[in-house]
Amino acid sequence: MENAVVHIPNLSLGNTQSVANMIKRVGGEVIIAMTPEDLSSAKKIILPGVGAFDEGMNELRDQGWIDVLNKLVLEKKVPILGICLGMQFFFEGSEEGELPGLSWISGRLKRFVSTHEDPIKIPHMGWNALNVYRRESIIPEMEEELRYYFVHSYHAICGDVDDLVATAHHGSDITAAVQRNNIYGVQFHPEKSHTFGMALLKNFLSVKC
Amino acid sequence: MNISNLSKEPLPVKAKAPLAKRIIPCLDVKDGRTVKGVNFVDLRDAGDPVELAWQYSQQGADELVFLDITATHERRKTMVELVKAVARQINIPFTIGGGINEISDADILLNAGADKISINSAAVRNPDFIDELAAAFGKQFVVVAVDTKLVEGTNLVHLNGGRIATEFETEKWIKEAEERGAGEILLTSMDHDGTKAGFDNSLLKKINDTISIPLIASGGAGNVQHFIDVFEKTNVDAALAASVFHYGEILIPSLKEELRKHNIEVRL
Numbered sequence: 001m002e003n004a005v006v007h008i009p010n011l012s013l014g015n016t017q018s019v020a021n022m023i024k025r026v027g028g029e030v031i032i033a034m035t036p037e038d039l040s041s042a043k044k045i046i047l048p049g050v051g052a053f054d055e056g057m058n059e060l061r062d063q064g065w066i067d068v069l070n071k072l073v074l075e076k077k078v079p080i081l082g083i084c085l086g087m088q089f090f091f092e093g094s095e096e097g098e099l100p101g102l103s104w105i106s107g108r109l110k111r112f113v114s115t116h117e118d119p120i121k122i123p124h125m126g127w128n129a130l131n132v133y134r135r136e137s138i139i140p141e142m143e144e145e146l147r148y149y150f151v152h153s154y155h156a157i158c159g160d161v162d163d164l165v166a167t168a169h170h171g172s173d174i175t176a177a178v179q180r181n182n183i184y185g186v187q188f189h190p191e192k193s194h195t196f197g198m199a200l201l202k203n204f205l206s207v208k209c
Numbered sequence: 210m211n212i213s214n215l216s217k218e219p220l221p222v223k224a225k226a227p228l229a230k231r232i233i234p235c236l237d238v239k240d241g242r243t244v245k246g247v248n249f250v251d252l253r254d255a256g257d258p259v260e261l262a263w264q265y266s267q268q269g270a271d272e273l274v275f276l277d278i279t280a281t282h283e284r285r286k287t288m289v290e291l292v293k294a295v296a297r298q299i300n301i302p303f304t305i306g307g308g309i310n311e312i313s314d315a316d317i318l319l320n321a322g323a324d325k326i327s328i329n330s331a332a333v334r335n336p337d338f339i340d341e342l343a344a345a346f347g348k349q350f351v352v353v354a355v356d357t358k359l360v361e362g363t364n365l366v367h368l369n370g371g372r373i374a375t376e377f378e379t380e381k382w383i384k385e386a387e388e389r390g391a392g393e394i395l396l397t398s399m400d401h402d403g404t405k406a407g408f409d410n411s412l413l414k415k416i417n418d419t420i421s422i423p424l425i426a427s428g429g430a431g432n433v434q435h436f437i438d439v440f441e442k443t444n445v446d447a448a449l450a451a452s453v454f455h456y457g458e459i460l461i462p463s464l465k466e467e468l469r470k471h472n473i474e475v476r477l
Binding site: 015017018021022025050051052114119120121122123124125126127128129144145147149151152153169170189191192193194197198 | 227228229231266271296297300301302322324346347348349350392393421422423446447476477
Protein backbone atom coordinates (compact mmCIF):
# COMPACT_ATOMS: atom_id res chain seq x y z
CA MET A 1 0.00 0.00 0.00
CA GLU A 2 1.64 3.18 -1.23
CA ASN A 3 -0.18 5.23 1.42
CA ALA A 4 1.57 3.39 4.21
CA VAL A 5 5.15 4.31 3.35
CA VAL A 6 6.33 6.99 5.74
CA HIS A 7 9.53 8.99 5.54
CA ILE A 8 11.04 10.17 8.80
CA PRO A 9 13.85 12.75 8.70
CA ASN A 10 16.85 11.55 10.68
CA LEU A 11 17.13 14.33 13.24
CA SER A 12 19.25 14.08 16.34
CA LEU A 13 16.41 15.57 18.38
CA GLY A 14 14.07 12.72 17.81
CA ASN A 15 12.82 9.50 19.24
CA THR A 16 12.83 8.39 15.62
CA GLN A 17 13.20 4.72 16.46
CA SER A 18 10.17 4.58 18.73
CA VAL A 19 8.03 6.19 16.06
CA ALA A 20 9.42 3.88 13.39
CA ASN A 21 8.71 0.84 15.58
CA MET A 22 5.07 1.81 15.99
CA ILE A 23 4.52 2.59 12.31
CA LYS A 24 5.78 -0.90 11.50
CA ARG A 25 3.59 -2.34 14.24
CA VAL A 26 0.46 -0.89 12.61
CA GLY A 27 1.41 -2.18 9.17
CA GLY A 28 3.33 0.74 7.70
CA GLU A 29 6.73 0.91 6.11
CA VAL A 30 9.36 3.36 7.29
CA ILE A 31 12.14 5.02 5.37
CA ILE A 32 14.55 7.00 7.50
CA ALA A 33 15.69 9.94 5.38
CA MET A 34 19.35 10.49 6.22
CA THR A 35 19.55 13.67 4.13
CA PRO A 36 17.00 16.18 2.79
CA GLU A 37 17.53 14.63 -0.69
CA ASP A 38 16.32 11.27 0.65
CA LEU A 39 13.10 12.98 1.64
CA SER A 40 12.27 14.35 -1.80
CA SER A 41 10.37 11.25 -2.94
CA ALA A 42 8.28 11.10 0.26
CA LYS A 43 4.56 10.47 -0.07
CA LYS A 44 4.00 10.83 3.64
CA ILE A 45 6.17 12.31 6.38
CA ILE A 46 6.37 12.10 10.15
CA LEU A 47 8.37 14.76 11.98
CA PRO A 48 9.05 13.60 15.52
CA GLY A 49 10.93 15.75 17.92
CA VAL A 50 11.95 16.12 21.50
CA GLY A 51 14.16 18.80 22.94
CA ALA A 52 14.39 22.55 22.69
CA PHE A 53 12.70 24.69 20.03
CA ASP A 54 15.67 26.76 18.82
CA GLU A 55 18.03 23.81 18.78
CA GLY A 56 15.55 21.90 16.64
CA MET A 57 14.92 24.78 14.22
CA ASN A 58 18.67 25.30 13.90
CA GLU A 59 19.16 21.68 13.01
CA LEU A 60 16.34 21.80 10.44
CA ARG A 61 17.86 24.89 8.86
CA ASP A 62 21.57 24.04 9.04
CA GLN A 63 21.09 20.62 7.51
CA GLY A 64 18.87 21.98 4.75
CA TRP A 65 15.59 20.31 5.71
CA ILE A 66 13.45 23.46 5.66
CA ASP A 67 13.44 24.07 1.89
CA VAL A 68 12.59 20.51 1.03
CA LEU A 69 9.90 20.36 3.72
CA ASN A 70 8.32 23.60 2.51
CA LYS A 71 8.28 22.31 -1.03
CA LEU A 72 6.81 18.92 -0.16
CA VAL A 73 4.26 20.12 2.36
CA LEU A 74 3.15 23.46 0.92
CA GLU A 75 3.47 22.81 -2.83
CA LYS A 76 3.10 19.06 -3.27
CA LYS A 77 0.65 18.80 -0.35
CA VAL A 78 2.36 15.73 1.07
CA PRO A 79 0.62 14.69 4.32
CA ILE A 80 2.85 15.33 7.32
CA LEU A 81 2.37 14.46 10.98
CA GLY A 82 4.32 16.44 13.56
CA ILE A 83 4.70 14.88 16.99
CA CYS A 84 5.39 16.95 20.12
CA LEU A 85 8.24 19.34 19.25
CA GLY A 86 7.70 18.27 15.62
CA MET A 87 4.22 19.79 15.81
CA GLN A 88 5.51 22.87 17.61
CA PHE A 89 7.80 23.64 14.64
CA PHE A 90 4.68 24.07 12.46
CA PHE A 91 3.75 27.23 14.36
CA GLU A 92 5.21 30.72 14.05
CA GLY A 93 7.42 30.68 17.11
CA SER A 94 7.76 29.77 20.76
CA GLU A 95 8.37 31.47 24.07
CA GLU A 96 11.06 28.83 24.54
CA GLY A 97 13.25 30.36 21.87
CA GLU A 98 13.83 33.25 19.52
CA LEU A 99 13.85 31.61 16.11
CA PRO A 100 10.80 31.62 13.89
CA GLY A 101 9.07 28.31 13.32
CA LEU A 102 7.99 26.90 9.95
CA SER A 103 4.85 29.08 10.14
CA TRP A 104 2.62 26.60 8.36
CA ILE A 105 0.03 27.01 11.09
CA SER A 106 -0.73 30.35 12.65
CA GLY A 107 -0.14 30.75 16.35
CA ARG A 108 2.65 30.49 18.90
CA LEU A 109 3.84 28.35 21.79
CA LYS A 110 3.44 29.57 25.36
CA ARG A 111 4.92 28.19 28.55
CA PHE A 112 2.53 26.60 31.02
CA VAL A 113 1.89 28.84 33.98
CA SER A 114 1.03 27.53 37.41
CA THR A 115 -1.07 29.94 39.41
CA HIS A 116 -1.89 30.04 43.07
CA GLU A 117 -5.60 29.43 42.43
CA ASP A 118 -4.98 26.64 39.95
CA PRO A 119 -1.59 25.09 40.64
CA ILE A 120 -0.39 22.68 37.97
CA LYS A 121 2.70 20.56 37.60
CA ILE A 122 5.11 21.51 34.83
CA PRO A 123 6.02 19.66 32.64
CA HIS A 124 2.54 18.46 31.74
CA MET A 125 3.47 14.81 32.02
CA GLY A 126 1.24 11.78 31.81
CA TRP A 127 -1.96 10.46 30.27
CA ASN A 128 -4.57 13.10 29.58
CA ALA A 129 -8.02 12.93 28.03
CA LEU A 130 -8.90 14.66 24.77
CA ASN A 131 -11.78 16.92 23.91
CA VAL A 132 -12.27 16.38 20.20
CA TYR A 133 -13.46 19.35 18.13
CA ARG A 134 -13.13 17.88 14.69
CA ARG A 135 -14.20 14.31 14.12
CA GLU A 136 -13.00 14.07 10.52
CA SER A 137 -9.31 14.30 11.39
CA ILE A 138 -7.05 11.42 12.44
CA ILE A 139 -8.15 11.13 16.08
CA PRO A 140 -9.65 7.65 16.36
CA GLU A 141 -13.17 6.98 17.52
CA MET A 142 -13.02 4.39 20.25
CA GLU A 143 -15.37 3.15 22.91
CA GLU A 144 -12.94 3.90 25.71
CA GLU A 145 -12.15 7.44 26.80
CA LEU A 146 -9.27 8.60 24.63
CA ARG A 147 -6.14 9.20 26.64
CA TYR A 148 -2.73 10.08 25.26
CA TYR A 149 0.71 10.44 26.81
CA PHE A 150 1.90 14.03 27.01
CA VAL A 151 5.25 15.41 28.11
CA HIS A 152 5.88 19.09 27.41
CA SER A 153 6.32 22.48 29.06
CA TYR A 154 5.10 24.68 26.19
CA HIS A 155 1.71 24.51 24.50
CA ALA A 156 0.38 25.96 21.27
CA ILE A 157 -2.18 28.75 21.06
CA CYS A 158 -3.80 28.43 17.64
CA GLY A 159 -4.10 31.67 15.71
CA ASP A 160 -6.90 30.20 13.62
CA VAL A 161 -9.31 28.23 15.76
CA ASP A 162 -10.44 26.22 12.73
CA ASP A 163 -7.07 24.44 12.83
CA LEU A 164 -7.84 23.05 16.25
CA VAL A 165 -8.70 19.32 16.26
CA ALA A 166 -8.57 18.47 19.96
CA THR A 167 -7.68 19.97 23.31
CA ALA A 168 -6.61 18.57 26.66
CA HIS A 169 -7.05 20.23 30.02
CA HIS A 170 -4.04 21.14 32.15
CA GLY A 171 -4.55 24.39 33.97
CA SER A 172 -6.37 25.62 30.88
CA ASP A 173 -7.56 24.01 27.66
CA ILE A 174 -4.44 23.44 25.62
CA THR A 175 -3.90 22.46 22.01
CA ALA A 176 -3.57 18.67 21.81
CA ALA A 177 -4.03 18.18 18.06
CA VAL A 178 -4.22 20.41 14.99
CA GLN A 179 -4.84 19.97 11.31
CA ARG A 180 -4.60 22.41 8.44
CA ASN A 181 -5.20 20.68 5.10
CA ASN A 182 -2.41 18.09 4.70
CA ILE A 183 -0.63 19.25 7.85
CA TYR A 184 -1.36 17.22 11.01
CA GLY A 185 0.15 17.83 14.41
CA VAL A 186 -0.21 16.23 17.83
CA GLN A 187 1.29 17.55 21.03
CA PHE A 188 1.16 14.12 22.68
CA HIS A 189 3.16 11.01 21.82
CA PRO A 190 1.07 8.48 19.86
CA GLU A 191 4.12 6.19 19.73
CA LYS A 192 3.95 5.99 23.54
CA SER A 193 0.18 5.89 23.87
CA HIS A 194 -0.44 2.16 23.53
CA THR A 195 -3.66 1.20 21.70
CA PHE A 196 -4.89 4.80 21.38
CA GLY A 197 -1.63 5.78 19.75
CA MET A 198 -1.61 2.83 17.39
CA ALA A 199 -5.15 3.67 16.26
CA LEU A 200 -4.13 7.26 15.52
CA LEU A 201 -1.02 6.25 13.58
CA LYS A 202 -3.12 3.79 11.61
CA ASN A 203 -5.49 6.62 10.70
CA PHE A 204 -2.56 8.71 9.52
CA LEU A 205 -1.38 5.81 7.35
CA SER A 206 -4.78 5.68 5.67
CA VAL A 207 -4.85 9.42 4.87
CA LYS A 208 -4.93 9.79 1.09
CA CYS A 209 -1.68 10.96 -0.42
CA MET B 210 -5.09 37.64 15.45
CA ASN B 211 -4.86 35.37 18.45
CA ILE B 212 -8.02 33.63 19.44
CA SER B 213 -8.08 31.70 22.68
CA ASN B 214 -8.53 27.98 22.31
CA LEU B 215 -11.57 28.33 24.50
CA SER B 216 -13.49 30.36 22.00
CA LYS B 217 -15.06 27.39 20.27
CA GLU B 218 -17.28 24.86 21.98
CA PRO B 219 -16.04 21.31 21.64
CA LEU B 220 -18.50 18.93 19.96
CA PRO B 221 -18.85 16.00 22.36
CA VAL B 222 -18.37 17.73 25.67
CA LYS B 223 -16.90 15.57 28.38
CA ALA B 224 -16.05 16.54 31.90
CA LYS B 225 -12.75 18.35 32.17
CA ALA B 226 -10.66 15.38 33.12
CA PRO B 227 -7.50 16.13 35.02
CA LEU B 228 -4.36 14.24 34.23
CA ALA B 229 -4.65 10.56 35.10
CA LYS B 230 -2.75 9.36 38.15
CA ARG B 231 -0.06 7.01 36.91
CA ILE B 232 0.52 3.45 38.09
CA ILE B 233 4.14 2.46 37.57
CA PRO B 234 5.54 -1.03 38.05
CA CYS B 235 9.25 -0.92 38.79
CA LEU B 236 11.48 -3.68 37.51
CA ASP B 237 14.82 -4.17 39.20
CA VAL B 238 17.13 -5.77 36.68
CA LYS B 239 20.35 -7.61 37.35
CA ASP B 240 22.34 -9.30 34.59
CA GLY B 241 19.34 -9.01 32.30
CA ARG B 242 16.81 -10.59 34.68
CA THR B 243 14.16 -8.99 36.89
CA VAL B 244 14.68 -9.14 40.61
CA LYS B 245 13.10 -7.52 43.62
CA GLY B 246 14.58 -7.49 47.05
CA VAL B 247 12.60 -7.21 50.24
CA ASN B 248 14.26 -4.18 51.81
CA PHE B 249 16.81 -4.53 49.01
CA VAL B 250 18.33 -7.68 50.50
CA ASP B 251 17.45 -11.30 49.65
CA LEU B 252 16.79 -10.94 45.92
CA ARG B 253 14.25 -13.16 44.24
CA ASP B 254 13.95 -13.75 40.51
CA ALA B 255 10.69 -12.69 38.89
CA GLY B 256 11.45 -13.22 35.24
CA ASP B 257 12.38 -11.75 31.92
CA PRO B 258 12.15 -7.92 31.98
CA VAL B 259 10.95 -7.53 28.41
CA GLU B 260 8.25 -10.16 28.85
CA LEU B 261 7.17 -8.59 32.13
CA ALA B 262 7.17 -5.13 30.57
CA TRP B 263 4.95 -6.31 27.74
CA GLN B 264 2.55 -7.93 30.19
CA TYR B 265 2.35 -4.73 32.19
CA SER B 266 1.67 -2.58 29.15
CA GLN B 267 -1.16 -4.93 28.19
CA GLN B 268 -2.58 -4.79 31.70
CA GLY B 269 -2.72 -1.01 31.68
CA ALA B 270 0.46 0.10 33.41
CA ASP B 271 0.91 3.78 32.57
CA GLU B 272 4.67 3.76 32.59
CA LEU B 273 7.55 1.50 33.57
CA VAL B 274 10.73 2.07 35.50
CA PHE B 275 13.76 -0.19 35.08
CA LEU B 276 16.49 0.00 37.67
CA ASP B 277 19.63 -1.80 36.65
CA ILE B 278 21.47 -3.06 39.69
CA THR B 279 24.08 -5.04 37.80
CA ALA B 280 27.41 -4.42 39.46
CA THR B 281 29.78 -5.62 36.75
CA HIS B 282 31.65 -3.69 34.09
CA GLU B 283 29.25 -5.17 31.56
CA ARG B 284 26.43 -3.08 32.96
CA ARG B 285 26.45 -0.32 30.42
CA LYS B 286 26.24 -2.83 27.59
CA THR B 287 23.45 -4.85 29.21
CA MET B 288 21.47 -1.68 29.97
CA VAL B 289 21.61 -0.56 26.36
CA GLU B 290 20.53 -4.02 25.18
CA LEU B 291 17.64 -3.95 27.63
CA VAL B 292 16.49 -0.48 26.56
CA LYS B 293 16.63 -1.43 22.89
CA ALA B 294 14.63 -4.60 23.49
CA VAL B 295 12.02 -2.79 25.57
CA ALA B 296 11.69 0.06 23.06
CA ARG B 297 11.09 -2.45 20.27
CA GLN B 298 8.31 -4.24 22.17
CA ILE B 299 6.60 -1.68 24.37
CA ASN B 300 4.58 1.39 23.46
CA ILE B 301 4.24 3.08 26.81
CA PRO B 302 6.85 5.41 28.28
CA PHE B 303 9.70 3.99 30.32
CA THR B 304 12.49 5.24 32.51
CA ILE B 305 15.86 3.59 33.01
CA GLY B 306 18.13 4.12 35.97
CA GLY B 307 21.08 2.58 37.72
CA GLY B 308 24.62 3.86 37.82
CA ILE B 309 24.18 6.60 35.22
CA ASN B 310 26.88 9.14 36.04
CA GLU B 311 28.05 10.54 32.75
CA ILE B 312 26.34 12.51 30.02
CA SER B 313 27.51 9.88 27.55
CA ASP B 314 25.64 7.15 29.50
CA ALA B 315 22.44 9.15 29.26
CA ASP B 316 22.99 9.91 25.60
CA ILE B 317 23.39 6.25 24.68
CA LEU B 318 20.32 5.20 26.68
CA LEU B 319 18.10 7.93 25.23
CA ASN B 320 19.23 7.06 21.72
CA ALA B 321 18.48 3.41 22.43
CA GLY B 322 14.87 4.43 23.09
CA ALA B 323 14.51 5.30 26.78
CA ASP B 324 12.03 8.10 27.45
CA LYS B 325 13.59 9.21 30.70
CA ILE B 326 16.65 8.43 32.74
CA SER B 327 16.72 8.27 36.49
CA ILE B 328 19.72 9.37 38.53
CA ASN B 329 20.29 8.99 42.24
CA SER B 330 23.77 8.78 43.81
CA ALA B 331 25.41 10.55 40.89
CA ALA B 332 23.21 13.59 41.51
CA VAL B 333 24.00 13.66 45.23
CA ARG B 334 27.74 13.32 44.63
CA ASN B 335 27.73 15.89 41.84
CA PRO B 336 24.59 18.06 41.84
CA ASP B 337 25.79 19.88 38.70
CA PHE B 338 25.07 16.64 36.86
CA ILE B 339 21.36 17.48 37.05
CA ASP B 340 21.94 20.86 35.38
CA GLU B 341 24.12 19.27 32.73
CA LEU B 342 21.56 16.60 31.87
CA ALA B 343 18.70 19.09 31.75
CA ALA B 344 20.70 21.38 29.48
CA ALA B 345 21.74 18.54 27.18
CA PHE B 346 18.44 16.69 26.84
CA GLY B 347 15.67 18.78 28.40
CA LYS B 348 14.18 18.59 31.86
CA GLN B 349 11.56 16.05 30.92
CA PHE B 350 14.25 13.40 30.50
CA VAL B 351 15.65 13.81 33.96
CA VAL B 352 14.11 11.93 36.85
CA VAL B 353 15.89 12.47 40.14
CA ALA B 354 15.38 9.45 42.40
CA VAL B 355 15.70 10.10 46.11
CA ASP B 356 15.93 7.40 48.78
CA THR B 357 14.99 8.80 52.14
CA LYS B 358 15.18 7.45 55.67
CA LEU B 359 14.29 8.96 59.02
CA VAL B 360 17.34 9.53 61.21
CA GLU B 361 16.66 10.96 64.66
CA GLY B 362 13.55 12.74 63.49
CA THR B 363 15.03 14.13 60.26
CA ASN B 364 14.49 12.75 56.78
CA LEU B 365 17.91 12.30 55.25
CA VAL B 366 18.84 11.29 51.72
CA HIS B 367 20.45 7.85 51.62
CA LEU B 368 22.56 6.16 48.99
CA ASN B 369 23.22 2.57 47.91
CA GLY B 370 19.74 1.25 48.64
CA GLY B 371 19.56 2.91 52.03
CA ARG B 372 22.91 1.73 53.34
CA ILE B 373 24.76 5.05 53.27
CA ALA B 374 23.35 8.12 54.99
CA THR B 375 24.18 11.55 53.62
CA GLU B 376 23.93 14.93 55.29
CA PHE B 377 21.35 16.09 52.75
CA GLU B 378 17.94 16.83 54.20
CA THR B 379 15.41 15.20 51.90
CA GLU B 380 13.08 18.16 51.51
CA LYS B 381 15.88 20.63 50.81
CA TRP B 382 17.59 18.27 48.39
CA ILE B 383 14.41 17.73 46.39
CA LYS B 384 13.86 21.48 46.17
CA GLU B 385 17.44 21.90 44.96
CA ALA B 386 17.02 19.12 42.40
CA GLU B 387 13.91 20.86 41.06
CA GLU B 388 15.74 24.17 40.77
CA ARG B 389 18.64 22.52 39.00
CA GLY B 390 16.41 21.05 36.32
CA ALA B 391 14.88 17.77 37.46
CA GLY B 392 11.73 17.06 35.43
CA GLU B 393 10.31 14.64 37.95
CA ILE B 394 11.08 13.28 41.43
CA LEU B 395 10.89 9.60 42.37
CA LEU B 396 10.80 9.52 46.16
CA THR B 397 11.34 6.18 47.93
CA SER B 398 10.89 5.90 51.66
CA MET B 399 13.44 3.34 52.83
CA ASP B 400 11.53 3.05 56.11
CA HIS B 401 8.46 1.90 54.20
CA ASP B 402 10.08 0.02 51.33
CA GLY B 403 9.48 -3.72 51.53
CA THR B 404 7.17 -3.42 54.53
CA LYS B 405 3.90 -3.51 52.53
CA ALA B 406 2.46 -1.25 55.22
CA GLY B 407 1.56 1.67 52.96
CA PHE B 408 3.28 4.70 51.45
CA ASP B 409 4.84 7.43 53.59
CA ASN B 410 1.89 9.74 53.07
CA SER B 411 2.85 12.51 55.45
CA LEU B 412 6.27 12.99 53.88
CA LEU B 413 4.89 12.66 50.35
CA LYS B 414 2.23 15.29 50.99
CA LYS B 415 4.76 17.66 52.47
CA ILE B 416 7.08 17.28 49.49
CA ASN B 417 4.30 17.38 46.92
CA ASP B 418 3.01 20.66 48.29
CA THR B 419 6.41 22.32 47.90
CA ILE B 420 7.37 21.32 44.35
CA SER B 421 5.84 22.08 40.98
CA ILE B 422 7.24 19.13 39.05
CA PRO B 423 5.62 15.67 39.08
CA LEU B 424 6.23 13.44 42.09
CA ILE B 425 6.23 9.63 42.04
CA ALA B 426 5.54 7.91 45.36
CA SER B 427 7.50 4.76 46.10
CA GLY B 428 8.03 2.38 48.98
CA GLY B 429 5.49 0.49 51.05
CA ALA B 430 2.69 -0.52 48.68
CA GLY B 431 1.05 -3.68 50.00
CA ASN B 432 -2.58 -3.51 48.96
CA VAL B 433 -5.09 -1.56 46.88
CA GLN B 434 -6.09 0.67 49.80
CA HIS B 435 -2.52 1.96 50.01
CA PHE B 436 -2.80 3.32 46.47
CA ILE B 437 -6.17 4.92 47.23
CA ASP B 438 -4.65 6.48 50.34
CA VAL B 439 -1.57 7.88 48.64
CA PHE B 440 -3.59 9.60 45.92
CA GLU B 441 -6.33 10.85 48.25
CA LYS B 442 -4.03 12.04 51.01
CA THR B 443 -1.06 13.42 49.10
CA ASN B 444 -2.20 14.20 45.55
CA VAL B 445 1.08 12.82 44.13
CA ASP B 446 1.13 12.28 40.38
CA ALA B 447 2.10 8.64 40.29
CA ALA B 448 2.65 5.62 42.50
CA LEU B 449 5.32 3.02 41.94
CA ALA B 450 5.58 -0.52 43.24
CA ALA B 451 7.39 -3.72 42.40
CA SER B 452 6.77 -6.98 44.21
CA VAL B 453 3.00 -6.56 44.67
CA PHE B 454 2.76 -6.39 40.90
CA HIS B 455 5.42 -8.96 40.03
CA TYR B 456 3.92 -11.65 42.21
CA GLY B 457 0.35 -10.87 41.16
CA GLU B 458 -0.78 -9.73 44.59
CA ILE B 459 -2.27 -6.64 42.97
CA LEU B 460 -3.58 -6.75 39.42
CA ILE B 461 -3.41 -3.42 37.62
CA PRO B 462 -6.86 -3.56 35.96
CA SER B 463 -8.64 -4.18 39.25
CA LEU B 464 -6.45 -1.63 41.03
CA LYS B 465 -7.51 0.99 38.49
CA GLU B 466 -11.19 0.02 38.78
CA GLU B 467 -10.97 0.56 42.51
CA LEU B 468 -9.21 3.89 42.11
CA ARG B 469 -11.88 5.06 39.71
CA LYS B 470 -14.58 4.04 42.19
CA HIS B 471 -12.92 6.44 44.58
CA ASN B 472 -13.06 9.22 41.98
CA ILE B 473 -9.34 9.07 41.36
CA GLU B 474 -8.66 9.83 37.72
CA VAL B 475 -7.03 6.87 35.97
CA ARG B 476 -6.56 5.62 32.42
CA LEU B 477 -8.67 2.49 32.00
